Amino acid sequence: MTVRVRFAPSPTGDLHVGSARSALFNYLFARAKGGVYILRIEDTDEERNREEAVRGILGGFEWLGIRADEGPFYQSDRKALYRAKAEELLASGGAYRCVCTVEELDARRKVAQAEKRPYRYERTCRDRKVPDGVPFVLRARLPEDGEVVFEDRILGPIRTGNRELDDFVILRANGTAIYNFCVVVDDVEMGITHVIRGNDHVANTPKQIHLYRLLGKEPPVFAHIPMINGPDGKKLSKRHGAVGVLAWRDLGYLPEAMLSYLSRLGWSHGDQEEFTLAELERLFTLEAVNASAAVFDVKKLEWVNGRLIRRLPAADLAGRIAPMIAARGWDPAAPWLGKAVAALQERSVTLVQMVDGLAPFYAEAVVFDPKAKGKFLTPEALPVLAGLADAVAKVDPFEAGPVGAAAEAWLAAGGHELKKVGQSIRVALTGAAVSPPLWDTMAVLGRERTLARLRAAAAGA
Numbered sequence: 001m002t003v004r005v006r007f008a009p010s011p012t013g014d015l016h017v018g019s020a021r022s023a024l025f026n027y028l029f030a031r032a033k034g035g036v037y038i039l040r041i042e043d044t045d046e047e048r049n050r051e052e053a054v055r056g057i058l059g060g061f062e063w064l065g066i067r068a069d070e071g072p073f074y075q076s077d078r079k080a081l082y083r084a085k086a087e088e089l090l091a092s093g094g095a096y097r098c099v100c101t102v103e104e105l106d107a108r109r110k111v112a113q114a115e116k117r118p119y120r121y122e123r124t125c126r127d128r129k130v131p132d133g134v135p136f137v138l139r140a141r142l143p144e145d146g147e148v149v150f151e152d153r154i155l156g157p158i159r160t161g162n163r164e165l166d167d168f169v170i171l172r173a174n175g176t177a178i179y180n181f182c183v184v185v186d187d188v189e190m191g192i193t194h195v196i197r198g199n200d201h202v203a204n205t206p207k208q209i210h211l212y213r214l215l216g217k218e219p220p221v222f223a224h225i226p227m228i229n230g231p232d233g234k235k236l237s238k239r240h241g242a243v244g245v246l247a248w249r250d251l252g253y254l255p256e257a258m259l260s261y262l263s264r265l266g267w268s269h270g271d272q273e274e275f276t277l278a279e280l281e282r283l284f285t286l287e288a289v290n291a292s293a294a295v296f297d298v299k300k301l302e303w304v305n306g307r308l309i310r311r312l313p314a315a316d317l318a319g320r321i322a323p324m325i326a327a328r329g330w331d332p333a334a335p336w337l338g339k340a341v342a343a344l345q346e347r348s349v350t351l352v353q354m355v356d357g358l359a360p361f362y363a364e365a366v367v368f369d370p371k372a373k374g375k376f377l378t379p380e381a382l383p384v385l386a387g388l389a390d391a392v393a394k395v396d397p398f399e400a401g402p403v404g405a406a407a408e409a410w411l412a413a414g415g416h417e418l419k420k421v422g423q424s425i426r427v428a429l430t431g432a433a434v435s436p437p438l439w440d441t442m443a444v445l446g447r448e449r450t451l452a453r454l455r456a457a458a459a460g461a
């Protein structure tokens with residue numbers, strides 16, 4: 001049997017990290033099993049913002065590099081199918097017409113509330129011949145006794161007494177199907193073998209299992225994955241920071257870091273912290289998914305991102321940040337960019353930090369951080385800067401190695417400790433007290449700009 005799984009988002013906005021993680025687990029499970037991963041957009045409820053939200057979801061997957069084998073399918077295109085299936089159930093006796101009015105139901109619900117008991121439909125119309133020409137809904141005919149049991153692959157056995165359920169509506173009076181029915185019809189039609197989704201759907205599962213049975217189908221395997229919480233133990237939300245994956249992209253995170261980190265939210269493989277997608281595709285199992293809630297820890301995501309940035313070839317990074325560079329009005333084709341990226345790699349946790357670090361290289365003139373200038377461009381430091389400019393003026397090629405050798409020889413000869421004068425040199429070159437290593441910085445700036453900046457600072461600019 002070929003494994004077939006799906007991720008089925010309701011388009012409510014950008015792809016949330018929790019949704020991305022559910023999608024990833026489905027995708028990985030399909031890859032690990034040689035199966036098929038399907039994307040289905042559950043957009044029956046409202047048309048509002050549909051296109052924008054769908055674009056956000058698809059854009060999120062494109063960035064992450066998770067491609068569906070089939071789909072996206074849209075539930076809004078499949079309304080006729082749901083209606084036809086509901087009518088089939090009516091014909092087979094799995095569903096019946098209910099003509100109880102909204103007012104009647106409300107009145108009964110109020111009585112239940114007053115008696116402090118949960119309201120369940122009394123099955124008034126279940127065995128009644130209802131009159132024609134009266135608006136009706138279709139309700140599923142559920143067993144009145146017994147229980148529904150399923151073995152959740154992550155949570156273990158889950159039992160629900162049928163008395164806790166009622167003959168719920170599957171088709172509204174206007175002919176549109178309700179959510180649980182659409183999900184089951186689609187999962188049947190799409191041949192879904194494993195439903196892997198957030199554990200906020202556990203409560204829907206017994207109802208869905210009944211619908212499978214009424215349709216004469218075997219339910220799939222269910223696996224409900226744990227929620228993702230913020231560090232305070234509450235469900236991850238905007239209060240905790242960025243929750244959309246594209247927001248993390250905009251903050252300068254790599255899709256590889258995001259994927260690696262998402263995989264660790266509720267899943268583990270020994271104590272390995274970092275994974276490539278190819279590794280995950282091989283290693284993922286549902287058995288290793290944890291039943292308890294995962295915690296979204298930005299520090300760990302930063303750690304993974306920083307490590308990946310350090311490991312990528314500079315040319316690759318330069319290509320990735322090119323659009324961000326262009327967005328700042330700078331030239332992504334600057335000949336020294338590769339060198340600058342290589343120099344910034346060690347200390348950049350995000351791509352945004354890396355692009356920020358390029359500012360002194362793109363600037364026409366040094367923009368001084370006043371605090372750094374006051375602290376380090378002191379009267380004693382200025383002659384050192386002037387002397388250093390002369391010492392490196394003729395170095396050829398003007399690369400970090402030879403520049404550093406000449407500079408260090410000159411500093412040593414004059415009894416200047418690099419530890420003491422280093423920050424003055426840095427501020428003279430970049431305007432700030434933080435930058436890549438000095439000799440790398442000089443090499444990226446090139447001879448002309450290095451000399452000009454050292455001499456301008458020496459002259460008290």
Ligand code: GLU
Binds near residue numbers: 007009198
């Ligand atoms: N559309 C549902 C959601 O976005 C998921 C349904 C399912 O996976 O069964 O929460």
